[in-house]
Amino acid sequence: MRVDVALTPSEFAGASLAGGAALVIDVLRASTSVVAACAAGCRQVIPVADAEAARARARAFPGGGALLAGEQGGEPIPGFDLGNSPMEYIPERVRGRTIILTTTNGTAAMIAARAAAAAGVAALTNLTAAARWAAAQGRDVTLLCAGEKGRFSLEDAVCAGLLVDRLTGAGEAIEVSDAAMAARRVGQYYLADLSRLLDDSAWARKLDRAGRAADLRACLALASVDAVPVLADGAVVPGVPCGPPAAQPEARR
Amino acid sequence: MRVDVALTPSEFAGASLAGGAALVIDVLRASTSVVAACAAGCRQVIPVADAEAARARARAFPGGGALLAGEQGGEPIPGFDLGNSPMEYIPERVRGRTIILTTTNGTAAMIAARAAAAAGVAALTNLTAAARWAAAQGRDVTLLCAGEKGRFSLEDAVCAGLLVDRLTGAGEAIEVSDAAMAARRVGQYYLADLSRLLDDSAWARKLDRAGRAADLRACLALASVDAVPVLADGAVVPGVPCGPPAAQPEARR
Numbered sequence: 001m002r003v004d005v006a007l008t009p010s011e012f013a014g015a016s017l018a019g020g021a022a023l024v025i026d027v028l029r030a031s032t033s034v035v036a037a038c039a040a041g042c043r044q045v046i047p048v049a050d051a052e053a054a055r056a057r058a059r060a061f062p063g064g065g066a067l068l069a070g071e072q073g074g075e076p077i078p079g080f081d082l083g084n085s086p087m088e089y090i091p092e093r094v095r096g097r098t099i100i101l102t103t104t105n106g107t108a109a110m111i112a113a114r115a116a117a118a119a120g121v122a123a124l125t126n127l128t129a130a131a132r133w134a135a136a137q138g139r140d141v142t143l144l145c146a147g148e149k150g151r152f153s154l155e156d157a158v159c160a161g162l163l164v165d166r167l168t169g170a171g172e173a174i175e176v177s178d179a180a181m182a183a184r185r186v187g188q189y190y191l192a193d194l195s196r197l198l199d200d201s202a203w204a205r206k207l208d209r210a211g212r213a214a215d216l217r218a219c220l221a222l223a224s225v226d227a228v229p230v231l232a233d234g235a236v237v238p239g240v241p242c243g244p245p246a247a248q249p250e251a252r253r
Numbered sequence: 254m255r256v257d258v259a260l261t262p263s264e265f266a267g268a269s270l271a272g273g274a275a276l277v278i279d280v281l282r283a284s285t286s287v288v289a290a291c292a293a294g295c296r297q298v299i300p301v302a303d304a305e306a307a308r309a310r311a312r313a314f315p316g317g318g319a320l321l322a323g324e325q326g327g328e329p330i331p332g333f334d335l336g337n338s339p340m341e342y343i344p345e346r347v348r349g350r351t352i353i354l355t356t357t358n359g360t361a362a363m364i365a366a367r368a369a370a371a372a373g374v375a376a377l378t379n380l381t382a383a384a385r386w387a388a389a390q391g392r393d394v395t396l397l398c399a400g401e402k403g404r405f406s407l408e409d410a411v412c413a414g415l416l417v418d419r420l421t422g423a424g425e426a427i428e429v430s431d432a433a434m435a436a437r438r439v440g441q442y443y444l445a446d447l448s449r450l451l452d453d454s455a456w457a458r459k460l461d462r463a464g465r466a467a468d469l470r471a472c473l474a475l476a477s478v479d480a481v482p483v484l485a486d487g488a489v490v491p492g493v494p495c496g497p498p499a500a501q502p503e504a505r506r
Binding site for chain 2: 007008010011014148150151152153154157176177178179181182185186188189190200201202203
């Protein structure tokens, strides 16, 4: 098994996704919101490229059957039902519902992940479950960091690095790419005090200035959710809870 | 002043080089070899894209006036005067000479760096001088990691991170991008024992298997050279020795 990290979207093309497993990471805030939506019992999250594509896709769900959700430039989109705060994705609003989601970075990464044989969504909030899911796939694993407008995001690299750390700590002989090794060292540094990300991440500082401190706390709640949303036919659906990888490997394919 | 790191060549386009200062980093081995060549008193190093371009460029220097140098896939190029080992670039072979250089990754980064207002070449071997050179430019600084065939290289990120660490430790208020902050954390980890790179870097392992252990030792000789090669009219030329930045700032422009 090999683990690689695409540190920015421009690395997605060079990463060998075909035949492998992929995890999409957009800690602030899309993948955290998707993890929250699935934990809150939504039916599915359909990632689309932009607001126009979201409205077009919603027409396939007449009578308000789907919720429009997402952000542009970090702000809610006028006329949409939900923004991109994980705190909005609660059972009272999303249980049983289809959510059509567009965000600046995360949804593009979810769309790119369709090239993998198996794909899931990871955040700091479901770190332990995501590492178990990846280990259970029995495939090479690529961690896709959504980044910020095409550039590197510190918090996504930290999440990827902590996943590498969990995967390599499991005892199995794992080949670690240079990018995965670097992410691991970054993750190890911040694990001792994740709140250092609030100072060091440019996007975290911007969200804090925009009054989103509660969102930041929610996004840094490490391993607080024990489930991994997975891609199925292009949509993200709630995954089954992940036990230890040796227990029931077939259930997770 | 802002410091940014382009962790892979695909990030070069997104980095804002115009008006800024850039340092090209290809620790194993092109930038280390260029640092060695300049320290050994070469006249200039002309980076070109490939072996064919090197031979064409050499025709401008009739009568063997220029040395052909470089590698393809890590190996010397048939008919060339020099390979890509920093140990070949000694005064007896290169003093006063023009060197036309092509390598898999480093020379492309040197060519990309021409977009910057001021550009130099950094390696672990000239780390202290390179940090002083960058601080003395009075411009935003972008560190260009040459990587390996378009992908991320651990040793280049470590060198970039140690440069970030020196720049931010100088006391001046410096804006640090997310990528620069991550590289800094990686650099700090390896600084305690640079030989860990021999295990963790894929390219270092490959060079070691190819019998290049002496090259690896030469490339990890931290801050052993007190000079920074700089780009002038598209060629790399030996720079003046760099004192502390406050002492003689004009001499370094």
